[in-house]
Amino acid sequence: MHDAQIVKTWTTSDESGTEEVGAELAGLLPSGTTILLAGDLGAGKTVLVRGLGIALGIDRREVQSPSYALIHEHHGTRDSLVHVDLYRLDPEDIPALGLDELLAGPGFKAIEWAERLVEAPPDSVWIRIEAPDDQGQRRIVLRADSLGSSSITGLRSGHMPSPQRA
Numbered sequence: 001m002h003d004a005q006i007v008k009t010w011t012t013s014d015e016s017g018t019e020e021v022g023a024e025l026a027g028l029l030p031s032g033t034t035i036l037l038a039g040d041l042g043a044g045k046t047v048l049v050r051g052l053g054i055a056l057g058i059d060r061r062e063v064q065s066p067s068y069a070l071i072h073e074h075h076g077t078r079d080s081l082v083h084v085d086l087y088r089l090d091p092e093d094i095p096a097l098g099l100d101e102l103l104a105g106p107g108f109k110a111i112e113w114a115e116r117l118v119e120a121p122p123d124s125v126w127i128r129i130e131a132p133d134d135q136g137q138r139r140i141v142l143r144a145d146s147l148g149s150s151s152i153t154g155l156r157s158g159h160m161p162s163p164q165r166a
Helices: 015-028 045-055 091-097 099-104 150-156
Strands: 005-012 034-039 071-075 080-085 108-112 124-129 138-144
Touching: 005 015, 015 045, 015 138, 034 045, 045 080, 045 108, 045 124, 080 099, 091 099, 099 108
Parallel strands: 034 108, 034 124, 080 108
Antiparallel strands: 005 138, 071 080, 124 138
């Protein structure tokens, strides 16, 4: 992720603002995109994925952290979502999950603690969520490894809203 270019940044002050960013991603990124999430414990990764799920027509109560189950699959009225949490896994244990097959399927994919992956899957973007600062402001940064990626073509052509969200 260190070489990836910043494509978009948001600032939120509460959980609903972080959910709104997730919902906005459903409109910014094409179906099939894998969203690789990084951030400290409690930074808001699952909250962002819940916002994405709501925008895809998934009941908000269904989108919870898959920390123990590792993988949750959701089918919404507008699209599907595969939600993965790698927090409890060591990098050498991840291949046993069979992520390649899941990631090749339709719909959005969101992977929490994605920095544990050996390499980023194709058609993926990185989102780093920073813990709130002293004023309660949380910064959310969307990065892409390659501006030629099909996942961010719309972002390159200017089809994105204002860069900051309060």
